[in-house]
Amino acid sequence: MNYIFGPVNSRRLGRSLGVDLFREKICSLNCIYCEVGATTRLTCERAEHAPTAAVIAEIDAFFRQKRAEEVDFVTVTASGEPTLHSGLGEIINHLKQTTGKPVAVLTNGTLLWDGQVRKELAQADVVIPSLDSALPAGFRKVDRPAQCLDLKRIIEGMTLFSQEFSGQIWLEILLVAGINDTDKEISALCAVAARMRLDRIQLNTVIRPPLEAFAKPLSQARMEAVAAEFLRHAPNRPVDLLCGGAAQEESRAKGQNNLFDLDRPADRQTLLAEIMEMLKRRPCTAADINRVFHAGGADRIEQLLDALIRDGLLHKRTHSGRLYYQIAEREAHSD
Ligand code: SF4
Numbered sequence: 001m002n003y004i005f006g007p008v009n010s011r012r013l014g015r016s017l018g019v020d021l022f023r024e025k026i027c028s029l030n031c032i033y034c035e036v037g038a039t040t041r042l043t044c045e046r047a048e049h050a051p052t053a054a055v056i057a058e059i060d061a062f063f064r065q066k067r068a069e070e071v072d073f074v075t076v077t078a079s080g081e082p083t084l085h086s087g088l089g090e091i092i093n094h095l096k097q098t099t100g101k102p103v104a105v106l107t108n109g110t111l112l113w114d115g116q117v118r119k120e121l122a123q124a125d126v127v128i129p130s131l132d133s134a135l136p137a138g139f140r141k142v143d144r145p146a147q148c149l150d151l152k153r154i155i156e157g158m159t160l161f162s163q164e165f166s167g168q169i170w171l172e173i174l175l176v177a178g179i180n181d182t183d184k185e186i187s188a189l190c191a192v193a194a195r196m197r198l199d200r201i202q203l204n205t206v207i208r209p210p211l212e213a214f215a216k217p218l219s220q221a222r223m224e225a226v227a228a229e230f231l232r233h234a235p236n237r238p239v240d241l242l243c244g245g246a247a248q249e250e251s252r253a254k255g256q257n258n259l260f261d262l263d264r265p266a267d268r269q270t271l272l273a274e275i276m277e278m279l280k281r282r283p284c285t286a287a288d289i290n291r292v293f294h295a296g297g298a299d300r301i302e303q304l305l306d307a308l309i310r311d312g313l314l315h316k317r318t319h320s321g322r323l324y325y326q327i328a329e330r331e332a333h334s335d
Helices: 052-064 088-098 115-121 136-143 151-164 183-194 220-233 246-254 265-281 286-293 298-310
Strands: 004-010 014-020 073-077 103-107 126-129 168-175 200-205 239-241 314-319 322-327
Touching: 004 052, 004 265, 004 286, 014 052, 052 088, 073 088, 088 103, 088 115, 115 151, 126 151, 183 220, 200 220, 220 239, 265 286, 265 298, 265 322, 286 298, 286 322, 298 314
Parallel strands: 014 073, 073 103, 103 126, 126 168, 168 200, 200 239
Antiparallel strands: 004 014, 314 322
16 A cells, blocks of 8 residues: 555544555645655645545555444545645545545645635545744744745635634644744734634644754643643633653553554564554654554564664664654654
8 A cells, every 4th residue: 555554543533544645745844843854845836746546546445345444534644735735635525425434634734725725625524734833933943834835824724714614623733942932932823823713722842853953842841831821812722732751652552452462473464564654654662653553562562673673674763862763764863
């Protein structure tokens, strides 16, 4: 499968089948914290960046295998920005017509000023747009947009979409220490969010190895203070912190039944293939991997991955005191 992966256990969406549209990093932004890598095509132009018919054929093949009961949500995403794909509306429509599953779309929100993009996304059940700064200087520093983008227009488009859309909107904000976490930045974001119809706000920081080593995470205390500020502006709107520590994730995983029995060779092979697919998309810790696959604990995952390290298929990398696994050919950036 080239365009679909999983299902994986997503903290936000349950068992999620991923549709990852691009093989190359095509995006309208080049965020300093991006975990996918540097943007190779920085553009605002919508085009047939992926073969829509091939993506739909893979979706059909998955559901023909009668694996629908394994899936709670289908999540459309991309190694880059999925709304840049001109076939996005057709893919969402196909998912809605044929799978019977709710559809979520992860987007950087930069094309929501375009009425056609809003119309295509309107078919989804959950849209998760991101907005990291409501101030032009912060937006430029954190998200490094394509020249064709204008922050005011983006915010107007996002606000309009929030009022038109009948599904759930979860706004994700990623904060980088010393860049978009000042009181001025947070006030501007709170003011903009107050004009939108949002079901929840999800605050994140640089948890995973970023594209740029200078992109640093906020402390847990500062994240909680920022969450309190959003709640002060809109007390009835939930604010989630997506940046729980490793210990928290491990204890969450421990409460769940194992999906893979690592003593069975067939389970080991299947799990290794799934882990490689996951790591092609982003670096992960052993705890991240265990949280997704419930394989008996981070220790068991580490033992399993040792062989892939020895074979040169994976590398280890430390970020913020946590050990990440990544595909060996992925370009390393020192922290
Ligand atoms: S974080 Fe998302 S929006 Fe930013 S560069 Fe990476 S893929 Fe694009």
